[in-house]
Amino acid sequence: MHDFYLKLRMLRKEKKITQQQLADRLGITKAMISAYENGIRLPSYDILIKIAAIFNVSTDFLLGINTARNLCVKGLTEHQIELLTAIIEELQHVNHKDI
CATH class of the missing domain: 1.10.260.40 (lambda repressor-like DNA-binding domains)
Incomplete structure (x- = not known):
């Protein structure tokens, strides 16, 4: 806490x-x-x-038990949600390479 x-x-x-x-x-x-x-x-x-x-x-x-955060995708199209997911995955991949 x-x-x-x-x-x-x-x-x-x-x-x-x-x-x-x-x-x-x-x-x-x-x-x-x-x-x-x-x-x-x-x-x-x-x-x-x-x-x-x-x-x-x-x-x-x-x-502080879990560092994951939720994103509200209400009002977004399925395509927009897919784009956000791809961006998040790419950023995670880039950040993981730096570790």
């Missing part, structure tokens, strides 16, 4: 939402979001599940 605060901040900034906006969506205070992002407090299970849903990631990702 030691990386939870870093992941939360990263995901929030990627989605371009403020701490207040995230707090409003979760039904908690901005101070709680700040405490999470500064590693002072950890969320309850219920809040953790809601955070995962908002950012379309697994709770395992948030907890």
Whole structure:
């Protein structure tokens, strides 16, 4: 859980939402979001599940158990999904060669 605060901040900034906006969506205070992002407090299970849903990631990702992330392909054509899959596989192949 030691990386939870870093992941939360990263995901929030990627989605371009403020701490207040995230707090409003979760039904908690901005101070709680700040405490999470500064590693002072950890969320309850219920809040953790809601955070995962908002950012379309697994709770395992948030907890550092699994580094895989989900991509939302809603609204994309089958061809576009195939293209994204090919790009991801190529990038993984390139990155693996560098190791």
